[in-house]
Amino acid sequence: MTDTLLGVDIGTTGTKAVVFDTQGRALASAYRAYPLHTGAAGEAWLDPNQVLEASRQAIAEAVSVAPPPVALAVACQGEAFTPVDVAGKPSGEAIVTFDRRGQVGAEILRSRGWADREESAGLPFSWIVTAAKLAYLQATDLERYRQARAFLCFEDLLLHSLTGTATISSSLAQRTFLLDRHTQNWHPDSVGEMELTGRLATVVPSGQAVGRVSASGARSFGLPDGCIVVAGAHDQTAALIGSGAIDPGVGAHSTGTVDCISLSVADRPVGQLARSGYGLGLHPVMGRAVTLAFGFGGGALLSWWRSVLTSPEHSPTIDALVREAEDALATQTEPCAIPFWSGSGTPDLDARDQGALLGMTLDTSRGQITAALIRGMVLETARNLAVLRENNITVRELRLVGGGSRNPVWNTLRANLLGVSYVEVDTPEAGALGAAILAGSGVGLWASLPEACAQMVHLGRRHEPHHDAAARSAALQRYQNAVAAIRTTNDKGV
Secondary structure (H helix, E strand, O other), rough: OOEEEEEEOOOOOEEEEEEEEEEOOEEEEEEOOOOOOOOOOOOOOEEEHHHHHHHHHHHHHHHOEEEEEEOEEEEOOOOOOOOOOOOEOOOOOOOOOOOHHHHHHHHHHHHOOOOHHHHOOOOOOOOHHHHHHHHHHHHHHHHHHHHEEEEOOOOHHHHHHOOOOOEEEEEHHHHOOOEEEEOOOHHHHHHOOOOOOOOOOEEEEEOEEEEEOHHHHHHHHHOOOOOOOOOOEEEHHHHHOOOOOOOOOOEEEEEEEEEEEEEEOOOOOOOHHOOOOOOOOOOOOOOOOEEEEEOOOOHHHHHHHHHHOOOHHHHHOOHHHHHHHHHHHOOOOOEEEOEOOEEEEOOOOOOOOEEEEEEOOOOOOOHHHHHHHHHHHHHHHHHHHHHHHOOOOOHHHHHHHOOOOOOHHHHHHHHHHHEEEEEEOOOOOOHHHHHHHHHHHHHHOOOOOOHHHHHOOOEEEEOOOOOOOOHHHHHHHHHHHHHHHHHHHHHOOO
């Protein structure tokens, strides 16, 4: 019987577990959703007990109908953290990436000089990083902050349930801004200043085995005795691996809760890149790094639009909304949206940014508004790629992964407005596949990551750009002008 591998992808709105064979074929999968809670002051949080239970159910269902996996690894959303008690059980809500309370913490840490630690962290300092959200909690609820025995991200929270030990991949740990990327361990000054010494998980490089599933973990999750647990990765890095985009110039475009491009680049000092709003994440291949360009559009924005249309029981599905928008996407350029409903992502990383719909008339249809939201996401990606080019990072090919990767009209629009080739990946669940590849690497199934990707990743349909460079440049200029105008209006309080 061939070896099988389990990849688990813990996202913002659900967890997926997929069992793969060593040819990259998905043998079984399961998904469990959980609600994302939001508030009027920009709060965004999850119930960590719901996330753990959803993960347990998804894993148990997937492995119940497939050959038992020899190893597993986790791809995990970044920045989110959970306070836990002495037993490792959640003792509070899990604040997630785009929770704007991080802006308060960022201002506190910036006043202490934390922006000077960008080279060590490998990231631009902003309200998004975990450290900023922890600083908010420390400043506003010191008693609760000090009562927590530890603060865990979702990978280490799950691995604690599986093995009895809280272990986090270096890839995910870096997203906290508390890791020294050069040593791949917690930065002693940052951890000490935040009163976190001894209160964080053990850091292990991605793709390295960390132990075996405990007897209680095996019973609870339906896993075989002796199943090896391997350090996984931040979900966007896992998607990069799962799309096989591990060479410079090639990236993965994931449309999940957020809209994100992850790129393989040559490693370098972060310097000007961080000042432009981008970081250098840890890459599983020596001498390379991961750069992320993202916006808080994606599925979260389309879900918002769906929620405001009608009552939940009568709302169209997101897929139906996208299909309804196809004619407008293919033939029209107006209206357009500035997709800053949860603040801006890269390159600005500004929690104060707000979204807008432009070019509306009494004749504007629901499909045209959906198209405007999608077009805005694509143009925001084009704006990001323009800034990356100014930093000597060019992209020739992007591989499509995630829930929004299968619409041909959307994908053609991306190729045309960005001027790059888009390629579909046969397995859209690239995060889970990337985690499975890391799991297999951790138990020695392949000699190298490139060998693993060549065997596990299979590509499909291509979408080539057809619009000329002048048309792309004009569309991007109009969008940049609109962003500037909206910011001026917001700054003036109009």
